[in-house]
Amino acid sequence: MTSTQTGSATAAGAERAAHRDPNVLRWLGAYGSSAIGDNVYYLALSWAAVQAGTPAQAGLVTALSAVPRAVLMLGGGVVADRFGPRRVLISSDAVRCAAVLAVAGLLLVGRPGLWPLAALALVFGAVDAVMMPALGALPTRITGPGQLARVHGMRSLAVRLANVVGAPLGGLGVALGGTAGAFGLAGLLFAASLPLLIALRVAKKQPADDAHARGSAWSDLTGGLRHIRGHRVLLPLIVVIALSDLGFVGPLNVGLALLADERGWGAGGVGWVLAGFGTGAGAASLFLTTRGRVPRAGLVLSVSGVVSAVAIGTLAFVPNVATAVAVALSIGLISGLNGVLCGALLQAESGAAYVGRVTSVANFFSLGVAPLTFPLTGAAIGLWGTGPVFVASALVCGLGGVVGLCAGGLRRAELPR
Template identity: 70%
Template sequence: MTATVLPSPAQDTVRPPARPAHRDGNVLRWLGAYTSSMIGDNVFYIALSWAAVHAGTPSQAGLVMSVSAVPRALLMLGGGVVADRFGPRKVVIGSDAVRCAAVLTVAALLLVTGPGLWLLALLAVVFGIVDAVFMPAVGALPARITGRDQLARVQGMRGLAIRSANVLGAPLGGLAVALGGSATAFALAGTLIAVSVPLLILVRMRELPPGEAADPSDRTAWRDLRDGLRHIRGHRVLAPLIAVIALGDLGFVGPLNVGLTLLADRRGWGASGMGWVIAAFGTGAGAAALLLTLRGRLPRAGTIAAVAILGGSVAIGSLAFVPTVAGAVGVALVVGLLAGLSGALCAALIQTLSDPAYLGRVSAVAGIVSLGLAPLGMPVTAAAIGRWGTGPVFVTSAAVCGLGGVLALCVRDLRRAELPR
């Protein structure tokens, strides 16, 4: 389907859209598609984990759940090239269509046969491969459907969609499994992902200005990849911003995932106490997303992001020394608020500062940092806590995270970075 042409980004800097993003039907169609797809993802992983546990041993189930990370990490840079070459909207539509077809096919097979581990592992690998092109395209799409001055608001809306999907997806997946088993849950996941496709078809896209769009006929994929990396390396803000994101995520992921579980166990808070802490973090992150959705823009975005990272790192470090569940809930609320704010501002800066023709590749590099490198810290965090305890490990992780804030403050161009008005 031919995309409806909107004013180019260059024109848009002169004449901003008449309506804010949260009142723009074009953005709301994208938001509906994204939310439905994310809820479907959450239902899918509930169905996959349930089916894997019942088809093999716990270790085999863990392998099935983690196998998708390998192709995702290995292929994501190439996925950024694909998103920039063919357009993020087409890539997202194709990705959702493939994911929907794969999940519905497995749902149909489970109705007539047992859930063999090989089938579940194959499905996980397919999801990992598709995610490698889906995620960079999702990162590049907002800048092509609204004005640059609305991108912070769009990041807030995206954050609300993610939180809503997390809240709704797990209960829906559990209910589907309870009513009809894994096949029903997979069918529900496929249906939710399918809903995104017609909505995305109706989303209008801004065309890139003449000369900025990639021409695949005279360029190789390898050259496109090198050009994208060169674009990041030569940019006075993007290069340090990617480093800030890497440090922040490396210090954040371990304590707030495996570290929190071990902390709750050692404090005797139990699963319910840990659940309250996680809920508080999600509430704080949701509040930050709501703030950006309503305000649309915060002045001195680079400075605010740096201060939020520093404040969040202090809160992460202090979490290990809070003796009660109530205190941990309060600290987690602060962590979620500051982490959600800094994350959304960093994402908005990437959206507004990247050349639109390179945005898929820039999003791919940022995605590899967050989804490829940062999770490697989780087993390291677990091993370190087993040897030295929660206090030293949480403080060390907080220091790594805080280095990101220090770097953001030390790099003048990043510290002074602003979002468009």
């Protein structure tokens, strides 16, 4: 974000810490309500799909969202920059609310089968493609540049809370009102975010910020890519984010279950290891929320990427669950710190008119490409075992840290004060 960005929201954010700013807290409440609604929705969708079709059909329905999300993600960044992140988020949550309530109504009056669920999944994927870049662009317009790390720490805490609260709420909704009740609950949570988003104050854009709107959507997209390509911090930072996610998500989401099965730890062991990771990540988020800024952020995130890679490789060779939990705790701490710093630097270094598009490129790798490693990780473990695959994944993560250390612009990058 450029230092010339002005407006009442930015000025207000600069005068007080983000966690004491009512405007930022409104955003956090809206984000938290929407994130909990996401968790309730995904549980309701999975349950409804299992009830309406075969296991294979249910898996296909729950995976459908990934297709439009990956295909449309880069275009979503253009939409966020053209129309403003607040307007996009209000529209997105309104569409999501209407869609899940419509499906809840269909489920109340009959058994519509899989087609409405498939259509709902596609709608959510398309909406996510424009919503996620807007989520990334909004913090730069509601707080001062020196508060970005704190805001990302708060956002990460909200995600952890949503993951803990959302699934039990969804299960309660199914138990009390069936899948229609769970979808209805998700719709209410999306609706609850709307008044908070409407009340949000955002900084006014500079005249220069609107210059890109005169071109076509394609020129906006290519302009955003050129902005990244010519930037001494953003280009290596995007590479670091891509490599870190490509090496990290496979072992955590697929490899861990296979490792527990191989070692005889059972589902309980997986739960304990994931709890260790979540505790570490939550602690890192809380630290950054209270501290607000980490000196030499570029160097710290690059070193943390290398250290995290060593811990990921070590996880495949620990002798028991207790040691695995301790290693997972350290991975959570390090990766939690790394993730917040990457997000804060990404927004701090992006030009004010390009934040949505820059965020969409990072999200394309994190949410579009990285999940493709799930089946590859499973197949590779089937061929070579957990040890070699975890080490190979760790090397990919470590390469991200090495890129950061070798890129002088990123290595010397600082968060705004």
